[in-house]
Amino acid sequence: MEIPAGEVVVLVGPSGCGKTTTMRMINRLIEPSSGTITIDGHDTAGVDPDRLRRGIGYSVQQGGLFPHLTVAKNVATVPGLLGWDRKRIADRVDEMLTLVGLDPGTFRGRYPRQLSGGQQQRVGVARALAADPPVLLMDEPFGAVDPITRGLLQDELLRLQAELRKTIVFVTHDFAEAVKLGDRIAVLGNRSRILQYDTPGAILAAPADDTVAGFVGSGAGVRQLTLTRVGEVELGTCPVSAVDEPVEPVRAALDDPAQPWALIVDDHRRPLRWVSKEHLAHADSLSEVGDPVRETVSDRSTLQEALEALLTGQAARAVVTGPAGEYAGLITVDTLIAHLAEVRAGAGAPA
Ligand SMILES: Nc1ncnc2c1ncn2[C@@H]1O[C@H](COP(=O)(O)OP(=O)(O)O)[C@@H](O)[C@H]1O
Ligand SMILES: [Mg+2]
Numbered sequence: 001m002e003i004p005a006g007e008v009v010v011l012v013g014p015s016g017c018g019k020t021t022t023m024r025m026i027n028r029l030i031e032p033s034s035g036t037i038t039i040d041g042h043d044t045a046g047v048d049p050d051r052l053r054r055g056i057g058y059s060v061q062q063g064g065l066f067p068h069l070t071v072a073k074n075v076a077t078v079p080g081l082l083g084w085d086r087k088r089i090a091d092r093v094d095e096m097l098t099l100v101g102l103d104p105g106t107f108r109g110r111y112p113r114q115l116s117g118g119q120q121q122r123v124g125v126a127r128a129l130a131a132d133p134p135v136l137l138m139d140e141p142f143g144a145v146d147p148i149t150r151g152l153l154q155d156e157l158l159r160l161q162a163e164l165r166k167t168i169v170f171v172t173h174d175f176a177e178a179v180k181l182g183d184r185i186a187v188l189g190n191r192s193r194i195l196q197y198d199t200p201g202a203i204l205a206a207p208a209d210d211t212v213a214g215f216v217g218s219g220a221g222v223r224q225l226t227l228t229r230v231g232e233v234e235l236g237t238c239p240v241s242a243v244d245e246p247v248e249p250v251r252a253a254l255d256d257p258a259q260p261w262a263l264i265v266d267d268h269r270r271p272l273r274w275v276s277k278e279h280l281a282h283a284d285s286l287s288e289v290g291d292p293v294r295e296t297v298s299d300r301s302t303l304q305e306a307l308e309a310l311l312t313g314q315a316a317r318a319v320v321t322g323p324a325g326e327y328a329g330l331i332t333v334d335t336l337i338a339h340l341a342e343v344r345a346g347a348g349a350p351a
Contacts, residue, residue, distance in 0.1 A: 013188030063124025231299030235329025
């Protein structure tokens with residue numbers, strides 16, 4: 001099995017099939033009884049295990065944090081082993097916490113038990129990334145958090161990966177998670193036999209055997225929605241105005257009956273509120289008026305997640321946000337239906 005540099009490969013398979021064992025062989029916590037593992041052309045058996053592990057970030061369920069150490073000390077583990085000086089370590093800790101969306105001032109001095117599951121997970125990822133290893137092993141990292149937090153952490157990982165381009169081996173037993181995160185998926189059977197190793201699209205379209213088909217599950221049609229990310233479809237638009245801009249142009253834009261709503265954004269173009277003509281009837285500024293934007297989806301989310309957001313919000317459309325949370329467009333139920341119809345037409349199935 002070859003794992004291309006800079007890609008996310010997801011190992012998915014039933015409990016006990018050897019996913020964790022495989023990961024632990026990659027960083028030599030377990031030695032293989034036969035065969036070889038090479039990284040960048042070098043047989044890992046010939047590399048000093050400590051040196052090897054410093055080049056491989058390892059993140060496990062609940063972050064695997066040391067409970068008696070602060071967040072900062074946890075993140076600083078590997079840089080400390082590498083002998084970095086204190087200033088460099090402190091800077092790196094703050095940089096990593098910011099990267100995973102935790103305010104360093106707030107979280108640096110906390111202990112793991114003072115954090116939610118999702119926050120612990122973020123610290124775990126920050127720790128795995130601290131020494132900037134080219135390879136990252138993530139063993140069911142999001143298994144212990146609730147579905148909404150899991151979705152957010154997945155989005156975060158995709159955002160980080162777009163920037164960092166690490167070689168990531170990610171383990172899950174959730175096929176939907178594999179489809180969302182993986183550039184490629186390895187479906188493992190008993191004793192880690194590779195049943196299929198291919199892109200999510202190829203596996204969904206043509207499962208190699210009945211076991212793989214069982215993993216893919218029923219409802220493969222709707223599952224097509226998990227294959228496409230929001231950023232890949234044509235998004236809708238609406239009038240958009242920054243909160244400190246004048247009211248008049250927004251009022252004018254809303255004269256168009258096809259555009260009953262305008263979006264107010266902050267000075268980083270992040271969505272704040274929806275306003276209608278009625279909202280603006282007596283307003284002389286955009287700073288207070290309108291209804292808060294509840295449903296947003298990231299452009300890295302899947303269409304399936306967009307559908308869930310729309311159903312949850314009982315809204316016909318949701319705001320799509322880009323990498324920094326900025327407005328990127330709108331997604332509607334119609335967009336999703338049109339996409340499914342297109343996929344079916346392409347596959348030659350009756351609509
Ligand atoms: N290739 C293998 N052949 C035989 N036994 C294995 C193999 N891989 C793992 N095992 C054993 O199977 C058990 C479960 O493996 P583990 O890696 O924890 O599974 P998973 O993480 O997929 O749930 C362990 O006791 C391990 O020693
Ligand atoms: Mg395991």
